[in-house]
Amino acid sequence: MDRRDLLKTMGAAAGAALVSGGLKAEQGEAATAQSLGTAEPVAILVDTTKCIGCRTCEWACAEAHREAGVEFPEDADFSVVRTTSDKQWTVVNRYETEKGIVYAKKQCMHCLQPACATACLTRAMRKTPEGPVTWTEDRCMGCRFCMVSCPFDMPKFEYHSAVPRIQKCVMCSERLAEGKQPACVENCPAGALTFGPRSALLEQARQRIYAEPDTYVHQVYGEDEVGGTGWLYLASVPFQQLGFRTDLGTTPFPTYTREFLYAVPVVLTVVPPLLLALSRASRARAAAQAEEHEEEGNP
């Protein structure tokens, strides 16, 4: 049982008896509200020009989520580009670029309108109003449609478990609830990671670009990609050189299925009466024809 569910259960059971009942009720509400953009979501800004490739973020992530199964691979080396896995929520890769070596940390992007949460038929994958996209074990049925839908291929599945989980960065939502920063941000020794409200981070990112226009490419990756993401990136080189997909467009992914889903109630209400009418009409015609035959003396 995760913390939110616990809170909800406690809230239901004890109600007003709890000292901080008001706060808890609010959190319970937040857990069920799927509304987007009502509050300012939090985000993380990655300045890849500052990243030194020390992989402390990987280590901090493993420390914070060891119970969830996250590990820190001691022997990982930079000669191969790694992806996140069912045992690693974040990885730092080294890229040879036109401006030399650049390191880039990758993890779930925490989209503002995530494809995974839209794809999830049990709402196990959920965009919280606070910003993180979280996964609830009790609800997930392991269909892996989130993996099919995610444009960044971030949800990972435990293929070698009888009780498999979906694994991905949850932006330390449990730490955020305690008022702490995400583990990777807190432990980054190079100051490459900044945590805060998304709009403030966007301003800060633009400020850095304006202050050092020759250092940065004039784009914040994640500002508009797939409708905006919760992780924002600054870089000194075009983003495709750092292994980012730049062909994803700026349309939020849920939009792509919206029209189809809008058609569903229309079809469900309009088609049956049409079919019934058609059936009646064809039966009436058949009856009329049979009568005609009889009059003509045919069998």
Added chain:
Amino acid sequence: MTAVSQSRRALVGAELRRFGKFMLHELKPKGRVLTPFNVISGAIMLVAAVLLAIRFARGLGAITNLSQDYPWGFWIGFDVITGVAFAGGAYVLTFMVYILGQEKYHPIVRVTVLNGFLAYVFYAGALLLDLGRPWRVINPIIGNSFGVSSVLFLVAWHFMLYMMAEFVEFSPAVAEWLGWRRVRRFLAGLTLGAVIFGITLSLLHQSGLGALYLMARDKVHPLWYSEFIPILFLVSSIFAGLSMVIFEGTITHKVFRHRVGAALHASHDDIVVGLARIAAGAMFVYLFLQLLVFVHGQRWVYLGTGLGAWYLLEMVGLVALPAALFIQGYRGRDLRVIRTAAVLTLLGIVLNRLNVSVIGFKWYAPVRYVPSWMEIEVTLAVIAAELWVFRWVVNRMPVLGTAVGLVRDAPAREARAGVLAA
């Protein structure tokens, strides 16, 4: 307690005993048990049982080649997505017979609905094998977590409801088998409603299976991805279903010759020729849609590649060619040509569905997914299990050649039992 209710009780008791006897008798296999088909399919199922035990003990990775890059493989791409397209014959035929009143096709409605129902039970049921946490499968149904924004939510619900609708459509045959006349009359009264509901559901989930890939737009090869996937899936399910009816009818007619009713015997060739014509029509609509999508998506730039040739094979060799063959077979009333066309069409559907879901999916990935022999083995076992159940039903219930709704009197149970025992 009155005497009346006591005697009623005794009656019910006797009836129950008779029913039990009848069921026991019916459950026994008919004919030889150790046939080559039984031995081979039985072995396949036994092997699959072992494989599935391993799968549930040690996870999907133990017997499948699924990966983080390929979350959906052969079980989804073939069993579910292709299997459901093949089962499309049921909604097309019930539409023609019950909505358009084309009585000519009535004799094959029952067997088609049975096939559709079993296809959903087994192939959509195979989905449970693929779910990582199948014990949570009721979550989208019980309501504590409705993911209504998900296309898969729609598909899951429609699978479930459609299975019920098809069972209702088929249920008069079960009532006839059991000799329950009143129940049969009641169930037959539900048929039109179930048909209308079933067709509506089919429109939505046949297209819904395509809509699953709308958010995978950057992962499916541009020759197979388009915004029109849902409509393409829907239209192709029409001729996929009809080709399956033709193909399956050919086999059923040979294997279950003794069970085929007079009405179906007399009109079978006519029916097949008629179906060929409809299939050809649907295929030309489909080809035209594909052409529109081809031009709209400026797909010609991909034709020079290996996958371009693969695409042409699918569109020309396994859609346009069988469509032409269907027409030739229809014109010359040549059943052999029609059957060839049906087989080619089915191959084309397999190719199309796999191209979207597996072959063209992440076509850029450095390590491609190829199903393991164990995934294919389990799929064969699912098919074998379905055939066993199909055979069991066809050998007992009035399925072949008995027009639904036209049977006024089901034969008395005792008489049937007597005949069957002979």
